[in-house]
Amino acid sequence: MSDTTPRLEIRSIVRRFGGRAVVDDVSLSVMPGQVTCLLGPSGCGKSTTLRIIAGVDMQDSGEIYIDGKLVCDTVFRIPPEQRSVGLMFQDFALFPHLTVAGNVAFGLTGPRDQKRARVEEMLARVDMLRFIDDFPHNLSGGEQQRVALARALAPRPGIMLMDEPFSGLDNRLRDDIRDQTLSVLKEEGAAVLLVTHEPEEAMRMADEIALMRGGKIVQDGAPYNIYNAPVDKAAAAFFSDINVIQGRVQGLLTDTPFGQFMTPAIFETTEVDIIIRPQHVKIEFDRNGNPPAPTPENGVPARATVERARFMGGESLVEFRMDYDGSVMKATVPGVFLPKPDTPMWLMIRRDRCFVFPHQA
Template sequence: MGAESLSEAQTGDHARPRTSAGVSFAASLAFEDVSHRFGSTEILSGISLAAKPGEILCLLGPSGSGKTTMLRIAAGIERQMAGRLLLNGREIAGPNVFVTPEKRGVGLMFQDFALFPHMNILDNVRFGLNALSVTAAKREAMAALERVGLDHAARNYPHMLSGGEQQRVALARALSPRPSVLLMDEPFSGLDSRLKDVVRTDTLQILRESRATAIIVTHDAEEAMRLGDRIALIKDGRLVQIGTAAELYGRPASLFAAGFFSELNVLDGEVRSGRVVTPIGPVADSPSSDGTCVTVALRLTGLRLDETDRGVEGRIVARRFLGGVELFTVAVEGLDQPLRSRMRAGLVSENRRDVVVSIDPRDVIVFEKTPEDR
C-alpha cells in the first residue's frame, strides 16, 4: 500500500467524526473438550476454553496449530468430531445438537475480507441484513459505515478502496447484524505494516463500543498483546496456556510459550547449592534439589555487554544496527553456540570487540527438564 493510502487513513478518514457503534448483546462462547480431525490428521485435541461476555480473546499460535479450525467450528462452518460448543451456556454444537450458522448470532470476518467485487460498499454491508426490509437494511448499513468512517464511500466499489478501508468495510458488515460474538481470522495480515497500527487501534475502539464478544486469530504475539483482554496460546491443536498478556509474558508455562513472546538464548543449567549454574555463571535462585537439570531461557534484552569486570568474557562476532537498538552476536568460551543481545544503540563503542557478558535476572526464565528432554 502506498504512502497516499497511509496518509488517507491517518488524516482524511480519521478526521471525520464517527458515531458510536451499535451495542450488541454480548455472549459467552465456550469450547468444552473439543476435538477435530481431517482424515487421519488430528487438528484439535481436547480444547477447553471460554470467551467471556464483552471480552476480546486472542487465539495465538503458529500456522497449522488449529486456530482457524476453532473459528470455523464456532461459526458452524465445521462440525467438531467430539466435545461441545456453548453460547451463553446453551449448547449449539455437540453429539446430538447442531445449530446452523445463520441461527447462532455469531459473525465471522474472513482473512481476505471476502467483499463482493460487483457490489458497491453499501450493498456489501447490507448483504447480511436480509431479515430486514430494504429500507431498514440500507439504514442499518449506512449507520454501520458511518461508525467506521466510510459513509462517504457507500457508492464506491471495493477495488476503489485501500486495504485499510476494505478492512473497515468488512468489519462494518460483520457488526451490522449486531452479533453476540464476532470471530475474526487474521484480520490485519494483509495490511501494510505502516498502516496496521492505525487500523488495529480503530478496530479495537469499534469493538469496545459495540461491546460484542470478539475472538481474534493471530500468529503475531505483539498483536495479541495489543488487542486481547486475554490470550489463548495454541500449539498442535492443544491449549498451551491462557491468561493476560502480562501473565503469559512474565510466567510462561513452557519454553515454547516463552519463545513465542520473546527472542531467547537457551542454555543448559544445573542446580547447585540453591543456584542455577550455567556456562556463563549463576543466573537465578532455585528451590530444586542439587543436581536438577534445567533449561534456562534468557531474553535478548537481558544479556548485557559492557566493559566492567563483572561477568564472563565474550567477543562480538557480529552486530547489526536496527535504529533505536543494536543486535549483537557474541561468542563466549564454553558455549557451542554464540549468544545474542539486543541493546540500545550507542551503548557499545563502534570498534569494540572484547566485552564482558552479564545477565539481568529479570529476563531469566528457568524450566526443569523432563525425562524426554534429557
C-alpha cells in the first residue's frame, strides 16, 4: 500500500429513503492516523453515512474502498465483520452479562493467553485495568466509555467509526474522555471517522472536518481553515454566534453603520450579508459624544447603546442597539465587563475578520 493511499475512501455515496436523498453524492477520504470529523446538524445524513461505511446499511450508488481495495458498491459487498472496522456509539453497547475483560476480549481471536495480554494492554492504556473483573453496571458512564474504546481497538482495526460517542457524558468528564480517546487513537494509528453535531468537539479532535448539510458535504478542510474561511453564512453561524450586517452593493461599495465596505465585483448591485463574529467587535466608551478616530484596520466607529450584558464565565457578552438602523450587535469581551443598559458606546469591527456573502433570508 502506498503512503498516499487513503485508509478509507468513499466515492459519490447516495442513499435515498422514500425518494429523498438522505446522503447525496458524498465523497471523502481518511488517511492512516488521521481523525476526520463528519460535522453537521441532526438529520443531515451523518449517521447514515457511517452505517453505510460500517456495512450495516447499503448505498443506492457509490463505492467504498479500504486501503485502496473495493469493499462495497451496489453489486459487490464484503461483510461488515471482514472490513477491519471498529465501531463506537453513544450508548456504549457493552454486554451486561460479561465482565470488563469479557467485553474487551469479545472480538479477539487466537490463543487465550494472547487474548488476555491484549485485553490487559488495552485496559491499561485507558486506565481501566483495575476494573478488569467488574461488570458494566458497576461502572460510571465515563468508565463504560473507556471500556467501549478498549473493546473497539483491541482487534487492531484499521478504521474506527465513532457516532456521537461522548454525547452521554457531562461536560467536565467529556473533555477528559475526549482527550484520552484522541491520545489512544493516535497511538494505535487507525483512521478515524467521528460523527458529531458539536463544532467544539470537532475543533478539539479533528485533523480534518467535513461539514455536512442536507445530505451533502458543503465544505471540508483543516479546522482552522473551515473556521476562518467559511463557505457561506450558515457555515460561519454553525461554529459561533455571528453578527449580520445587510447592505446593497452600489459600484462595488456597500454602506454599513461602520462606513463603506469594498465588496467583490461578483456582488455588484446585489444584496449582501457582511458577517462578523462577536469577538471581533471592538468597544470604545462614548467620551462626551466624541467618537474614536477611524483606523484602516477597524474602519469607521458606529454609535450604539447597551441593551444588556451577561457574564458567561471566561468572557462577557454585551448586546447593543445600533443608532444607525436599530439593529442588534453582539460583542464578547474577555473577563468581566458589565456596562449598564442604555450606556452609549462606540463600536468598531475588524474588517479583516469580516466575511461577505450573497444575502440569505
